[in-house]
Amino acid sequence: MSNVKKILIADDEPDILEIIQFNLQQEGYEVFTAKNGDEAIEMAKKHLPNLIILDIMMPGKNGIDVCNILRMQPIFKETLIVFLSALSDEGTEIRGLETGADDYLTKPISPKVLISKVNALFRRLNNEGGDLLQLGDLKIDREKYLINYQGSDIVLARKEFELLALLASKPGKVFLRNEILNQVWGTEVIVGDRTIDVHIRKIRQKLDLDCITTVKGVGYKFEL
Amino acid sequence: MSNVKKILIADDEPDILEIIQFNLQQEGYEVFTAKNGDEAIEMAKKHLPNLIILDIMMPGKNGIDVCNILRMQPIFKETLIVFLSALSDEGTEIRGLETGADDYLTKPISPKVLISKVNALFRRLNNEGGDLLQLGDLKIDREKYLINYQGSDIVLARKEFELLALLASKPGKVFLRNEILNQVWGTEVIVGDRTIDVHIRKIRQKLDLDCITTVKGVGYKFEL
DNA sequence: TCTGATATTATCAAATTGTTAACCACATGC
DNA sequence: GCATGTGGTTAACAATTTGATAATATCAGA
Structure with a gap:
């Protein structure tokens, strides 16, 4: 995975979109935005983000629809998806999570908390790789940018x-x-x-x- | 990972402990409980749970302390840890997440929502398998683009x-x-x-x- | 048996990848 | 400033694989 993580945010309120985008960019993420469900799907296919933040209530396809559609495709199986909704309705939250989302956040949410949550999600995803891959005789050190095969370094x-x-x-x-x-x-x-x-x-x-x-x-x- | 997931809950309120324990057991999890921080650490070492739910405010070591102590040990690096707290204080939540927790939930929380969250966490952890169909002797691995029949690969x-x-x-x-x-x-x-x-x-x-x-x-x- | 549908085979066209060499941008050292 | 080297990209062509079709054979059911 490349170094910079890509995040897609879908929300029909431009203000929220902008605030979140700004804060996540400050944190070093590459951010894409979408104003509705269809646009979200389009952007997701185009940019293959690592994380998608979906508003539930959007014109046209809502967040849960989008999640369902994406999760059906193998390429988005690993993608982190979280809902961000003003609905704190219990049923919706459960339905959202059962759709295959990784988290359900409720508005209003402070940018700092959001960032903490996002970081926490990525932290776990990253851990699966680690910085040093060892595969049989082959060692790959992502930190030092070094390949070693059977004891000898390869540039x-x-x-x-x-x-x-x-x-x-x-x-x-x-x-x-x-x-x-x-x-x-x-x-x-x-x-x-x-x-x-x-x-x-x-x-x-x-x-x-x-x-x-x-x-x-x-x-x-x-x-x- | 074994089939039945183990969950450790630490909270100093017996009522909450019991409600959560009951609900998670109903869902098919194996549940352990602890009444304070020290007990939580002890139980964690003894049972090596897959998920630990920590109350923040407990007598003696609080939840964040416990998380810190556990995360220092390599064996608990993969363990899911979530906080469950009556404190909806923003600073605490951020601190909790930065300690290395996977989520921060606030009381009161309905059992159903809690279960959804727990399931969501495990769902991702499980995903190591990828998506493959298994039908008798025939395995179809969409991710690896591979057909395997009776142990031998077919291209x-x-x-x-x-x-x-x-x-x-x-x-x-x-x-x-x-x-x-x-x-x-x-x-x-x-x-x-x-x-x-x-x-x-x-x-x-x-x-x-x-x-x-x-x-x-x-x-x-x-x-x- | 007859008929419509499917199986089989061979063949050809198209798509995909491998390989090599050349080119440009950029950094380095003289 | 100027040669040199390296990394990254592209173009051009070869090699290979895949996919589609046509022609023919075969099969199952009315």
Whole structure:
């Protein structure tokens, strides 16, 4: 996962949208916004955020609808989703959580508390990877930007490193080309598809270990 | 992680302790209780619960102290910790979350909501498995894009995989040719009917398992 | 048996990826 | 300022795989 976490906020009140956006940006997150449910789904598909904050009551599709729709797609299974609602109704809260949300927050909420909650959510998500991956003979140190295979260090360029680190973060999982582009290159930059191939090739070359498998028409995966 | 989740609740009010314990037990969790901070730490070490619910204000060590002490030990790094407090003070909540807690709940809280929250926390922790269908000897791993039959992996091309995954998603259900076209090929693309047959054939060939039944004039269905 | 539907096979077109070389931007050291 | 090296991207072409279709064979039910 790239360093900067992406957060999508969906709310029909521009003021709230702006306040939350500002505060989360201050905290170092990359923030996207949506004014309604449909826009939220569109933005989610486009930017593949790590966390989505959904207002429940929005014109058109409401937050719970959006959550349901997203959760049906495998690519959003891991995505953190929290509701942010003025409704402190017990039934709604339960329904929200059972839809597959990770938390249910009620308005009004102070920016500081919101940030604490967001940080807490990410803290746990991050822990799954850790800064040092060890996979058989292969060690990947994200902090020191170092690869070590069978005791000897291997120098990878930054993109190569990030690409390998991403794939290795979930061995076996197939990363779609889209996912890779979003995580390694970010949503801003647009690069061609061949670019990924070339980097994959370089990694395969430097690690003569045959650990990256092509899944044609889908993406790549890491496997020892 | 074992099947039955263990939960430790620490609160100095016996009534609350009992209500929560009862409700969580009803939900199928194994519940331990502690009446104060020291007891909480002792029970945590003894039973290694998956989730600890801590009251903030307790005689002796308060909840935040307990959280701090536990989080220092590697063995409790993965343990879910949530605070449950009558203090809705913003500063305390932030401090609690920054201590390394996963959530901060405020009393009074309805048992149903509490259970929803607890379930939500466990849901994410469990997700390590990813999404895979298991049908007898046949495993379909959508994340790893892999078919495994009786222990050996089978490689399917994308359309083949998607087609099989679709049929297998509802064993027994007959999928009309139209449905299949819509789900696998999308509404945009127009392909002939024979195309489906050919893909079905390839799947049948690769899995020598006879699991796809033709329903003449209607469609196909998956059955073991 | 006849007929409509599906299975099979071979074939071709299209899509996807691998590979190499070249290019540009940028930093470094002379 | 100027050569040099590195990293990242792209273009161009080769190699490969996949997907779709047509043609033919086969099957099941009326």
